[in-house]
Amino acid sequence: EDKVVQSPLSLVVHEGDTVTLNCSYEVTNFRSLLWYKQEKKAPTFLFMLTSSGIEKKSGRLSSILDKKELSSILNITATQTGDSAIYLCAPTSGTYKYIFGTGTRLKVLA
């Protein structure tokens, strides 16, 4: 059965800190891995990763996929209070569904 584990489950940091969020997966017929940020209701898309070792960056956020280790990390540098959210990873398979982890709840204190 497909499995996604995110760690840590929750994290409290201060503004300016750097955080690393982890996502491990076991998915049949893996195709890609997506990261989402969920603040209130609708998860918003951050990154889609398909190739191992190629970092994707967007401002202070970056992410990389390791297909050998079946994992991905999401880094946030110089955190701000607006980064407080639940971060979700979702590997995809050839079965037309996204398999979400339970997420990492990040709280950034001013």
Add this chain to the structure above:
Amino acid sequence: KAGVTQTPRYLIKTRGQQVTLSCSPISGHRSVSWYQQTPGQGLQFLFEYFSETQRNKGNFPGRFSGRQFSNSRSEMNVSTLELGDSALYLCASSTSAANTEAFFGQGTRLTVV
């Protein structure tokens, strides 16, 4: 470009009733997926539709059903509601869902009393 629209936003129903939720995808998107989100379980996949065909279904009882119309709008129905069905129901649209990013609607918060 309009985003994914879900209606209604909030719903309160009584045990035993049935409910229908609606999702209008982004224009041009033909894939619609549905997810149930609860605090302890995260986002659980319900089903996915593409061009009016259900391509995949999650591990939910038969009380949960869905359909997609020719304009790609989708509905999901839950019959004989149980207290445990209280959750945020999210739909996501994408061009094909096989290997592309999905965009989520704001969700429908269902409370069963």
